[in-house]
Amino acid sequence: MDRRTVILKKLLTRLMGFIAAMLLLSIIVFYIARLAPGDPLQSFYGDAVESMTTQELQEARKRLGLDAPNHIQYIRWITNAFHGEFGLSLKYKIPVMEVVSPLIGNTLILGGISYLVVFIFAILLAISCALFEDTLFDRIICKVGTAAYYIPAFWLGVVLVLIFSINLNWLPSSGAYDFGKSGDLLNRLEHLVLPLIVMVLSHLWYYAYMFRNKLLDEFRKDYIILAKTKGLKKVEIIVKHCLRNIAPTIISIMAISSPHILSGTYIAEAVFNYPGIGALSVESAKYHDYNLLMLLVLITGVLVIISSIIAQSINEMIDPMLKEQEAATWKKATKNSSSW
Amino acid sequence: MIMEPILQLKNLSISFDTANGEVEAVRDVNLSLQKGEILAIVGESGCGKTVLGQSVLKLLPKNSRIKEGQIIVDGEDITNYKEKKMRNLRGPALSMVFQDPMTTLNPTIPIGKQITESILKHNKVSREEAKKIAIEMLHLVGIDDPVYRISLQPHFFSGGMRQRCVLAIALASNPKILFADEPTTSLDVTVQAKILDLLLDIRDKTGISIVFISHDLGVVARIADRVAVMYAGKVVEIGTAEEVFYDPCHPYTWGLLSALPSNTTEGENLRSIQGMPPVMMDPPPGDAFAVRNEYALKIDYEEMPPMFQISPTHFTATWLLDERAPKVEVPLSLKRSISI
Numbered sequence: 001m002d003r004r005t006v007i008l009k010k011l012l013t014r015l016m017g018f019i020a021a022m023l024l025l026s027i028i029v030f031y032i033a034r035l036a037p038g039d040p041l042q043s044f045y046g047d048a049v050e051s052m053t054t055q056e057l058q059e060a061r062k063r064l065g066l067d068a069p070n071h072i073q074y075i076r077w078i079t080n081a082f083h084g085e086f087g088l089s090l091k092y093k094i095p096v097m098e099v100v101s102p103l104i105g106n107t108l109i110l111g112g113i114s115y116l117v118v119f120i121f122a123i124l125l126a127i128s129c130a131l132f133e134d135t136l137f138d139r140i141i142c143k144v145g146t147a148a149y150y151i152p153a154f155w156l157g158v159v160l161v162l163i164f165s166i167n168l169n170w171l172p173s174s175g176a177y178d179f180g181k182s183g184d185l186l187n188r189l190e191h192l193v194l195p196l197i198v199m200v201l202s203h204l205w206y207y208a209y210m211f212r213n214k215l216l217d218e219f220r221k222d223y224i225i226l227a228k229t230k231g232l233k234k235v236e237i238i239v240k241h242c243l244r245n246i247a248p249t250i251i252s253i254m255a256i257s258s259p260h261i262l263s264g265t266y267i268a269e270a271v272f273n274y275p276g277i278g279a280l281s282v283e284s285a286k287y288h289d290y291n292l293l294m295l296l297v298l299i300t301g302v303l304v305i306i307s308s309i310i311a312q313s314i315n316e317m318i319d320p321m322l323k324e325q326e327a328a329t330w331k332k333a334t335k336n337s338s339s340w
Numbered sequence: 341m342i343m344e345p346i347l348q349l350k351n352l353s354i355s356f357d358t359a360n361g362e363v364e365a366v367r368d369v370n371l372s373l374q375k376g377e378i379l380a381i382v383g384e385s386g387c388g389k390t391v392l393g394q395s396v397l398k399l400l401p402k403n404s405r406i407k408e409g410q411i412i413v414d415g416e417d418i419t420n421y422k423e424k425k426m427r428n429l430r431g432p433a434l435s436m437v438f439q440d441p442m443t444t445l446n447p448t449i450p451i452g453k454q455i456t457e458s459i460l461k462h463n464k465v466s467r468e469e470a471k472k473i474a475i476e477m478l479h480l481v482g483i484d485d486p487v488y489r490i491s492l493q494p495h496f497f498s499g500g501m502r503q504r505c506v507l508a509i510a511l512a513s514n515p516k517i518l519f520a521d522e523p524t525t526s527l528d529v530t531v532q533a534k535i536l537d538l539l540l541d542i543r544d545k546t547g548i549s550i551v552f553i554s555h556d557l558g559v560v561a562r563i564a565d566r567v568a569v570m571y572a573g574k575v576v577e578i579g580t581a582e583e584v585f586y587d588p589c590h591p592y593t594w595g596l597l598s599a600l601p602s603n604t605t606e607g608e609n610l611r612s613i614q615g616m617p618p619v620m621m622d623p624p625p626g627d628a629f630a631v632r633n634e635y636a637l638k639i640d641y642e643e644m645p646p647m648f649q650i651s652p653t654h655f656t657a658t659w660l661l662d663e664r665a666p667k668v669e670v671p672l673s674l675k676r677s678i679s680i
Contacts, residue, residue: 222443226506228399230458230513231431240457245448 018305022298026081029297030074033290040066043287044090064090077294087291091284096292100277104299106176107276110192111265114199118261119254121204123243126211130238133216142212145205153202153264157271160194174273195268203264207253214249218242248315255311259304344415345372346549347396347517352409354388354395364620365391367573368409370647373517373549378539380552380564380581382596384617388573389553393519396551397434398426414516431462435515439522441502445494451478451505452490455512462513477508480545482538500531504538511542521553536563557600561585566653569593572618572628579654588670589648589656591633598674627659635660635668 041049041060052060061067065076080087089096125145129138165173172178177188218224219242227237266278273279277296284292354366366388373379381389394400396411398421410419413433421429438444446454455474459465465473471490478486481504494502503523510518520539524532540563543550554560560567560581567584569577569592577590588594595613597603604610615632618624627633630640639645639659648661660668669675 222438222440223446225399226436226438226444226509227446227457229397229430229434229436230509231427231429231461232457233427241446241449245446 014309018309021305022301023078025301026078026294026298027074029294030077030290031070033285033288033293034070034073036285036288038288040064040090040288040290043289044093064088077291081294081298086295089284089292090289091287091292092289096295099292100280100295100299103275103277103280106274107262107265107269107278109188110195110199110268110274110276111262113192114196114203114264115258115261117196117200118203118207119250121200122207122211123250125204125208126215127235127238127243129208129212130215130219130242131235133219142209145208148201149203149205151201153198153267154271156201157194157198157268160197161272164194176275191272191274195265195272195274198268198271199261199264202267203257203261207257210253211246211250214246215242218245251311251314255307258307259300262300262303343374346375346414347371347373347551348410348412349392349396350410350412352392352395352411353407354391354400355405355407356401357403357405361621364407364623365404365573366395367623369570369573369575371568371575371578373551375516375549376543376547378543378550378552378563378565380554380560380567381570382554382557382560382567383570384555386617386620387570388620389555389570390521392570393436393521393551393553396517397430397436397519398423399436428462431458431513431515433516434519435510435513435517436519436521437503437506437510437523440526441499441506442526444506445502447494450491450493451497451508454505455490455509458509458513473512474508477512478505480511480542481505481508482534483508500527500535503527503531503535507535507538507542511546511548514546515548517549517551519551519553522555523552524559525554525556532559533562539563557585557596558602569596572623573620574628574657576629576658577656579651579656583651583654587650587654588674589650589654589661590629590658591635591660591668592629593656594671594674595632598671603674627657637665 039049041057041064044064045052045060049057058067065073068076077087086096088094089099092099125141129141132138161173164171171193172191173194174191176191177184178191215238219238224237224241227241232240263278265276266282268274269276269278270282277299281293281296281300283289284296349369349371352366352369353364356363356365369392371379381392383389391400391404395404395406396413396418406419410417412418413429418426418429445451452471452474455477456467456470459470459473460467463470475486475490478490483489483501483504489496494505497505507523523539524535527535536559539550539552542548552560552563564581566578566580568575569584569590571592577584577588577593579587584593585597588597592613595611598611599613601610613632618628618631624630624641625644626642627636627640627645630636633640637659643659645657645659645662647655647657649655650661659665
């Protein structure tokens with residue numbers, strides 16, 4: 001088997017796995033949403049639903065397609081979904097795509113920037129702690145980091161608003177931008193600062209400490225002593241040898257952490273009233289806005305699964321051992337190894 | 341004329357501070373190494389031979405300290421050298437080869453890069469030149485097709501080849517003294533012999549001085565010019581290889597030699613030295629070997645024996661050589677094999 005077919009086959013397996021996972025996810029969420037007690041008509045008609053007759057309710061259900069058995073409803077939904085139709089939002093009464101599209105960018109900006117900042121700082125902190133292992137510096141950073149990590153995000157958010165928005169009046173307390181200034185980059189950045197601080201502080205140490213310990217584990221290995229006999233500095237050994245060797249671990253952790261950080265944005269969005277899909281998904285579940293909920297779940301699912309696929313691909317490039325094993329597996333031309 | 345030795349240890353004592361107290365790993369060791377000489381240090385596990393080797397490169401853990409004595413490398417007293425100065429010595433002056441080649445190489449970095457790393461660190465050469473030197477080094481240690489293999493990761497190599505690579509790394513920065521810490525212990529016998537021949541060959545070609553640390557007298561007999569026998573952190577007998585192997589004077593050396601399988605006749609059980617080495621937390625006041633020594637005298641339990649000179653190069657620390665001591669013959673079994 002030449003290399004191209006191997007890659008093609010691998011891609012195909014991953015794609016199939018991806019589709020299967022998405023189908024499974026959509027089925028589970030679809031059923032669970034419908035199992036939850038409550039009436040979606042409540043959110044569609046609001047309080048008017050109280051004064052509607054049974055017959056009117058029946059007709060309304062029929063119009064919205066909520067009268068059919070669940071599996072029929074699912075089949076209808078999935079067929080439409082494949083055509084790019086995700087239906088109407090029951091709460092906003094416009095297509096769900098239109099509800100989500102202006103907000104998703106906000107969440108991606110907040111999530112993406114926090115993600116990068118968290119990991120860049122986590123790696124830098126881990127390296128400096130490993131360098132000064134067991135010195136006062138390392139101990140202080142460890143204690144402060146742990147304390148910061150356990151401050152609840154919602155409380156921290158409120159305190160930050162109190163200090164920086166109300167008392168000092170330096171930064172805005174809510175929203176993603178001031179009214180009519182959606183294109184103003186500086187204005188957007190100003191609004192990002194506080195949510196970002198909350199996001200970073202509530203995630204940073206968890207990863208920094210993990211990486212620090214991984215680095216130190218690596219630093220205890222036998223090959224380090226050989227590196228020392230070459231006359232390398234500790235920082236060179238940690239960066240060139242240890243960090244390189246734990247890179248696959250870091251990347252895997254980064255990949256599986258994307259839902260962790262994404263879910264973090266939900267809290268930050270709620271506290272700072274930041275218009276993003278986090279707040280929206282809480283709302284959609286609350287109001288039984290089935291179509292909106294399904295779309296949001298699918299978007300989150302796609303993000304999570306794609307990031308894990310990316311992680312694995314990068315890992316294979318970095319870690320030759322992984323690649324080797326895989327090559328051996330392919331050579332056997334057996335049924336495909338599990339892809340993720 | 342006696343040349344200035346390249347390495348001198350004067351009254352060297354090294355201790356480890358542990359939670360249970362001070363462990364005296366090396367006690368009052370005097371050794372010197374001439375240029376181009378191979379000095380073997382032999383002894384049981386835990387006798388301090390590895391600590392002795394690593395102390396010269398200052399690779400010991402933080403809880404160790406040089407309690408007394410001096411380390412002089414090429415006329416330079418390095419006893420109080422700090423990490424920064426040591427880094428400049430590791431490589432150009434001192435280098436080391438370790439026991440387990442499977443773990444001493446960094447598994448993810450190509451061999452070539454691991455060699456050039458130390459060349460680039462200590463010499464002002466370009467990457468291409470460093471690579472050329474690395475290829476030469478691999479050629480020197482007997483790796484076929486080094487131009488191709490330079491870009492391979494360690495897992496492509498067998499144990500013997502990896503040990504050759506470690507040797508190439510150790511030799512790359514052209515050290516004056518090579519510490520070989522049981523370099524053949526984890527290799528099988530045929531590979532062992534080849535690595536030993538290689539070391540001899542390299543010594544002849546480059547004039548490097550080697551401290552060969554081993555517990556295997558068979559291996560030592562093949563390679564060493566001089567042999568130092570260590571017991572409980574002390575050198576108990578030192579002399580040229582001929583002297584130690586054919587005219588051993590210390591009961592411990594007798595024990596070691598008669599424990600060799602080749603010194604046992606057919607049908608006889610393999611001999612061993614009764615008992616265990618002492619715990620170095622609280623070493624006995626007299627000869628540490630006394631409790632295991634069938635020739636022990638009363639004074640052995642009370643007072644440390646001084647070094648008795650047998651020939652200009654042969655010294656032994658045992659009270660048996662004192663003029664007041666009773667005459668003790670070399671054990672019969674050993675005599676038989678020595679006289680062959």
